[in-house]
Amino acid sequence: MWIVAIGWMYVVTLMAATEPTVVGGIMTFFGYGVLPFSIVFYLAGSRRRRARAAQAASRTADGTPVVPVAGHVAGADGGAAGDARDGGR
Structure with a gap:
C-alpha cells in the first residue's frame, strides 16, 4: 500500500505544481x-487500533496481563466474587 501512496502523492504534487496560482496548488495538494x-489510512488502521484497545483492556493497571480463574469473576474491589457453585462466599 505504501508504493501506491507514494505514487499517488507524486502525481498530486505534479498536479499541484501545474496549477496557475499558489492557492490553487495548495488546494489541489490537500484536496x-x-x-x-x-x-484511507484512518480506515485502514481501525483493525489495528481495535486490537490494541482490546489488548490494553486485558491488562491491569501495573501492566500485567489478566488471567481469568475458572468459576470466578473479579469483583470491583479486585477480589474474586463467588458464584452459585460455592455459595456466594
Whole structure:
C-alpha cells in the first residue's frame, strides 16, 4: 500500500505544481492528496487500533496481563466474587 501512496502523492504534487496560482496548488495538494489519504489510512488502521484497545483492556493497571480463574469473576474491589457453585462466599 505504501508504493501506491507514494505514487499517488507524486502525481498530486505534479498536479499541484501545474496549477496557475499558489492557492490553487495548495488546494489541489490537500484536496486530492492529504485529505483522501488521511481518511484511507484512518480506515485502514481501525483493525489495528481495535486490537490494541482490546489488548490494553486485558491488562491491569501495573501492566500485567489478566488471567481469568475458572468459576470466578473479579469483583470491583479486585477480589474474586463467588458464584452459585460455592455459595456466594
